[in-house]
Amino acid sequence: MKSLSIIVVDDHKLFREGFCKLLSGLPYISEVHQAENGLAFIRMLNSQRFDIVFMDIAMPHIDGLKATSEAVNRFGQLNIIALTMHGSEETFKSMIEAGCKGYMLKSSSFEEITNAIQTVYEGELYVCSELQEIITNTVNSERETNNFTNREMEIIHLIAKGQTSQSIADSLGIRKKTVDKHRENIFIKTNVNNSIELVMYAIKNKIIDVYEMME
Template sequence: MEDYKIIIVDDHRIFRKGLRFLLDDMEGINVVGEAENGKEFLTLLKITSADIILMDINMPEMDGIEATIKALDRFPELKIIVLSMHGEEQYYDKMVEAGAKGFLLKNSDVDELSKALHTIGAGGTYFSQELLVGILNKRKQQKHPSEVIQFTDRELEVLQLICKGHNNNKIAEELFISIRTVERHRANLLSKTNCSNSIAMVMYAVKNNIIEI
C-alpha cells in the first residue's frame, strides 16, 4: 500500500516543524507540503496532490473553515483532519458542515496521530477522546436537555463505539455481530439523528449527552 500523502496547514511555523518531525518517522505517512494559512494551502494544492490535510482552524488571510470548503469543492476526495485546541469548540459544527472527517488536539501523542491518520485514510472518521470529554463536561455544566429520540440498546452500543473511533469491523468484533448488522445499525442511527455522516453523528451524540466517554 502506498503512503498517505499529508499536507500540514497551520500559521505557527514551530508547530508545523514539530508535527512534521513526528510524522516523518511514522510508517505509511509522507508529508508532501506545508502551508501557513488557507490561501497558501489552496495555492499549494494546485501543484501538490495529497490524501489527508491536517488543518488549523484560526489562521490569518483565510481560516480553516473557508479553506476546507474551497478545497473540498475542488478536490472532494480530500480528507480533512482539524487540528484543535481546547476552547475552540464553537467552530466544530462549522468544520463538520464544511466536510471535516476528524478532530485532533494539537498536543496529541504519536500513537493518537497515527491512529487518526490511518483510520481516516482508510475511509473512517476520528474524534479525539480528550476533546469529546471536554465537550461533554461543558454540556453537563450547561444542563441543556437532550432531544428525545428512542434508540435501542444495541444502537446505543454501536453509537458508543463509533464515538470511540471504531470502524465497522472493530464494532462487529466487539459486539459479536456481523458487519452487515453494524452497517444497518449505523444507517438507522444516521436516519434517527438526521446526520449526513459519522462525524456529524458523533457531535450530535456529544451535544445531547447520549454517550459516556
C-alpha cells in the same frame, strides 16, 4: 498502508516545521509538505493531492474553516484533520460540517496523531480524547432520551458512524424508505436539521460515545 503524502497547513513556522519533522520519521510517510495558510494550501491543490491534510484553524488570509470548505467544494472529499488549539464544541461542529474527517488538539499525544492518520486514511472519523472530555463536561446532568424506539436508537448509532440511509437499510435489512422515515422522526424529536447536528446532540446527551464513531 501505502506510503502517504501529507501536508501541514499552519501559520506558526516553528510548530509547522517541528511537526513536519516528527511526521517525516514515520515509516509509512513518504512526503511531508507545508503551507503557511489556507490560501497557499488551496493553490497547491491545483497541481497536487495529499493523502492526509493537517489543518490549523486560526490563520491569516484564509483560515482553516474557509480553506476546508473551499477545498472540499472545489476538489471533492479530502482527508482533512483539524489540528488546533481550539477545543470548543462549536468549532468542532463547524469543521466537521465543512468537511473535516478528524479533529485533534495540539495538546494531543503523537501516538494519538498516528492513530488519527491511520483511522482517517481508512475512511473513518477520528476525534481526539481531549475533545470527548470537553463535550462530556458540557452535558446536562440529566440524560435526555426523547423516548427513542429501539430501532431509532440503532439508526442514531449508525448515522454517528457515517452510514448513509442506503447502507443503514442494508445493515438492518429494511427498506431505505423506512430508514428515511425513522430519520425524519428522529430529527423531529431532537429538533435538529441534519446528521451532524444529530451526532452533536447524541454526544451531548450521552446517547452515543465519541469512541463509538470510531469503531
